[in-house]
Amino acid sequence: DADVTQTPRNRITKTGKRIMLECSQTKGHDRMYWYRQDPGLGLRLIYYSFDVKDINKGEISDGYSVSRQAQAKFSLSLESAIPNQTALYFCATSDFPGGRDGYTFGSGTRLTVV
């Protein structure tokens, strides 16, 4: 099994719908992150969590919310999806303060909002 698992891998949804992207990890890391990638661009941080009780906004949190259900689970929600949220979404984990192996990323969720 992958260290960081994202579900679903692909999703098409309609404008205005609520959608949740899920992430689970087996690394045992405390820190988890959600990034978004648009074509031809680097990754941008949406939300991050240092532990179950700690949630922080990243660079582009508007229109998104998150839930850290357990150390191993971090979900991202789009409350009312809009077309410009069409993107590739990545979940990542890291230990403190970054560790020898850096971040571990999931395989991504490709979201299309029509």
Add this chain to the structure above:
Amino acid sequence: DAKTTQPPSMDCAEGRAANLPCNHSTISGNEYVYWYRQIHSQGPQYIIHGLKNNETNEMASLIITEDRKSSTLILPHATLRDTAVYYCIVRVGSGAGSYQLTFGKGTKLSVIP
């Protein structure tokens, strides 16, 4: 975090060494240099990181200049599977800013048969 500058693209012949440069002229003393790569829309993959000394692991070598204003990632024997976008990232190793990776556009490396 300090800004990094990378060439947008590079080619390398299969079997040859790929040398990917990165400029980070405003790097601070407590900032590390990290390299990640992303193969065709997969999740980015950690390659290597360093502070001052050169580093080597099973994937690559990282050469950091003495003034730390630039670095080079070396893939010693590039294969077709090394074709990817390579990101050079500078960030602090601990403290309030240590959590965040700031990705630029990276260098698109094409390994040619």
